[in-house]
Amino acid sequence: MRRAIYNQTVSSILYNAHSRVFGQWRTTCISIWTRSGTNRISGVQNITKPVTIVSAQINPDNFLTELLAANRHDPGQLLQCLHAIQYRYSCIPPQAIERLASALGLTRAHVESVISFYAFLHTTPRGQFDILFSDNITDYMLGSRELMLWLCERLGVEPGVPRADGRVTVDITPCTGMCDQGVSLLVNGIAVTQVDDKRVVVIADLVEKAVPVEQWPREFFTIQNNIFRRDRMLFSDTGKGEALRALLDNGADTLLDVIEKSGLRGRGGAGFYTALKWRICKQAESDTHYVICNADEGEPGTFKDRVLLSSHSNCVFEGMTLCAGIIGAKQGYLYLRGEYLYLRGQLEQILAQRREKGLLGSNILGQKGFDFDIEIHMGAGAYVCGEESALIESLEGKRGIPRIRPPFPVTHGYRNRPTVVNNVETFTAAAKIASLGVDWFRDMGTVQSSGTRLLSVSGDCARPGIYEYPFGITVQQVLDDCGATDTQAVQMAGAAGSMIPPAHFERRIAFEDVATGGSFMIFNQQRNLFEMVLNFARFFVHESCGFCTPCRVGGSLLKDLVEKFYKGHASRHDVEEMKNIGALMQRSSHCGLGNTAPNPVLDLLEHFPDLVEQHLSRDDYEPAFDLDASLQQARMITGRDDEGAHIR
């Protein structure tokens, strides 16, 4: 075969091409190159030269000693330790892995397996500045890719590859929840918004001059709430203990009845009745119960929890405390997505204030035995951890692999104890219902979906931001209010949600009609919907945990087919394969991520048949690879580029 490559005849070139089709081992390297080349999102660490660890003024041993002590030498705190080490040293150095493993009684392979699961953790240094551009489709539509590449050019780096001097890495990351803030990025975990040409120039300059992030212009870090429509939730000012006083005055059973009568359903997306969840958990016999707030707001295009945590966190914490008082929990956790690291400081402050005011800690509001406290745990770049059982695994310091359900967390959750896991918005609503009453909530919305819903509106509209509506509002009403015209489609509930074509704009946003976790992304007629679908397909490949076959392999195959489609090479056969793979993922995956990952592809095929038809190749069958491009290596070796050395 080697001889054939050097033989300068057309037939030899063709032979070589065939050998790629049938000779598996030859094709190996080609496939690998293509895959890593198109999947930059994984941040492949091509580092060739080790760089020195940054900011090592303090002896790492001392830092680790203090860190381990602060984390009680608890193996369940592994992820929290790793997170702290990453942000201090820009990676988890080998000595730290050894030290953590021995101090926490874990194997080195276990520590490595956890590091490799989370996108924000690395075993090789990212450098003094780790810059990640948000890569949601709405960011892409605002020109994020061009700005990222321009910054790379100015700094002289390849995307995803640390600069040799250890100064900087520039890469992309899935949606950071800043879709209403212009193009945004994370620098050492902290969000920078409104990135444009001018800011890129300044950022490049700051990086070259090694100006510490703390000294960057303050306005870079400004994050607006952008609330364009308030309803009862956002208008009401609660969270100062009213709900807890109501609990102490009326008792847990009465308050649980109040929540039940309100008809409150989980705002995370599944819509499970909150009171029922709390009741089952309360009744589950155990020495300990837990309350967990899911603030891993990772669904692309969703940022309403960010706003609630910025401006209504007292209410969030009060909702958690109310739940604790009802189910009898002493400990709660707020699982905050890594992208919202900038919120941690102010949330810790609010927690401290609540302890001072007697709204948290021992004997809350003077009630003997009403003890409850909240700890903040950081996520580290794993969308799957928004699934409640994966979140619990992550909270226990492990890889975020969703558990087998049943049993459900409500009876066997954190540390195998009964656990309530609710969304930020759900806890907020619960606290407000407890203080303002059933009617205040119940007379908004529809019979099956009471109350209001916060929508995170982004994409092609004049006013991207937060809109609070009573349930039952039409899609069209939202489009009119946010200044969207000429709309081609709305992607509802994020990448895992559903694509709404104009014919369905009169449908209503409610659990019984168009359900949503809060994401509302708008695409006008000028947009290529294939770009959206491809962005989401890549997102799911990046975020699949890899546990089950259909999501791990099927998701990857689906992404490849969407890429083929995007390039105009897909045949009718490929469309049928996309439908088959998608249906298999929906029906046979282990968890909700795999079940919903093919939705954007399947929705596009179903709702936009004309568009699909335009993109189809005219051939009945097209190979999965570009035959002519595959001959490039042979052309290089033979020095030929004449017509006979090409196919077609």
Next chain:
Amino acid sequence: MTYSGTIKIDGRTITFEQGDTIMDAALRAGEYIPHLCHNPEFHPHGSCRVCIVEVNGRQASACTLQAVDDMEVINQSESIVEQRRSLLQMLFVEGNHVCPGCEKSGACQLQAVAYYTGMLSPRYTHFFPRRPLDASHPDAVIDFDRCILCELCVRASRDVDRKNVFAFSGRGINSRLIVNSPGGILGNSDFAATDKAAHVCPVGAILPKHRGYDQPIGERLYDKQPVSIVGDVAAHEQDET
């Protein structure tokens, strides 16, 4: 007293005991449900999804779903078999499975289940991953090309051998088996050929050294009878050792 009840699998009524999954009950009754990551000696895992069945219009993995009285389970419908075939095809293209050149051919559960479900071609585009072989151990070799990520070796080493030799690294399509040792190679670990973990691999990923092809092709486990009758390869490994 152990509660028992009955479920129906494709119309045949079988009994189950309290705590049984559908798979437990089926195995006891001799009702074959194709599977790869399940081994009755270990906690159910549910990752390969090959044992999916339909219950009340919904699909679930038989190895993880608890049996409930009067449950009607569909195991062999056209739709289920078609989905299983797709899952097997996915496993085949994800790794590098070259049956004609594989020492495990004929005694490989992946191959046997693929035959059983009527898989005739890999169908999907091959991934052709590059996975270096680990031949560092004196008594065993790991051919990562054939690993189907069932985690049986991880579970055996953790739960039976108490050695934690194996773990999983990476995420998504980059998930892979790793070895807990300096340098990450098997030779530097405390893995032994007598370990349970050396005898649970359903494919040819973990193979003993020094006994290649001691059983001729044609006389191997699945050469004479299908997997539905012979059962798991791991169960027969135990007979040999």
